[in-house]
Amino acid sequence: MMEKDLTILGIESSCDETAASVVRNGREVLSSIVSTQILVHRKFGGVVPEIASRKHIEHVMPVIDEAIKEAHLELRDIDAIAVTYGPGLVGALLVGLSAAKGLSLGTGKPLIGVNHLEGHVFANFLSDPDLKPPFLALVVSGGHTSLLVVEDYNTFRLLGQTRDDAAGEAFDKIARFMGLPYPGGPEIEKLALSGKAGAIDFPRPLLPNSYDFSFSGLKSAVINYLHGEAQRGHEVRREDVAASFQEAIVDVLVTKCKEALIATGLKKVVLAGGVSANRRLQEALAQGAASVGAELVHPTPILCTDNAVMIAVRGYYQYLAHDFATLDLNANPSLKLGEA
16 A cells, blocks of 8 residues: 555657646546647647757647646655656657756656556556456557557566558548548548448458457558549548448457457457547447457547657556666657667
8 A cells, every 4th residue: 555645747749749737646647748749730730849859849848837837745755756758759759858858957866767658558547447467458549559468567568569551540641632631530530430441342461370360451442442433423421431441440450359358358458549539449348348248448628649648658557566767768759668
């Protein structure tokens, strides 16, 4: 039993959100501040790394100050500083990392380097108070699609990952090809609500004897379909394209999760990453898990996208394991799940 409350300051700057949060004992969110750059990057159709870094520099300290103020605390009340050090855009990561190092050096508080992807998984501890390892986790985001077993709070066993495009990346690329605004995933989902999921039979790329994913073939099939229909002068119902494409991705993700649940015997699967906000994926995965005697846990919508709450929560469990970083901690833009 903990004799004292542990209060962690989390800092996140891996892509286009500058965020800070204060979380007590890994479960109680005292504050969460997010400064988003979506409107800045929308005109470019995606994140421009140099612009992202400059915006992080502008906002990182004001966001941290606001998070501490909203928590009704002083910096001296913080027990440790947890910061994302990868994966992500290297320039963006360095901004948050530099701020965290400065605070750690100035206050003498421990520094904790957090893997952004592990943070997404740990956001689920706030959704389900009874959640504890072992459980299956599906991480689905713009840059990553991974299936893993969380064996305990600090041990992860990777079962499979994408061999090419991540699911979120495929969403964004198809959205851009269809002329939809950035970020593309939510726009596809919105369009799909008015479409028929079975209108177009897009391929379901299921790699045999593997938990790996591959979405580049599906992406190409959608683009080829749109090209072909345009060349034939056929009018395409974009809602049906969006719904059929989304359903193909969801089918693949759910199929692999069901296979893994059966093979491992695990009774809970958590959904994590930006694409975890997709309602169709949540619905289908909940049904798929239930069909094999398991239960789905997913974050609240605000914790699906990048935030610092998840970084503080992950940092709390690393603190308990005495997993601290030194001031020579560097950004690792290609950091893998479960990698130190």
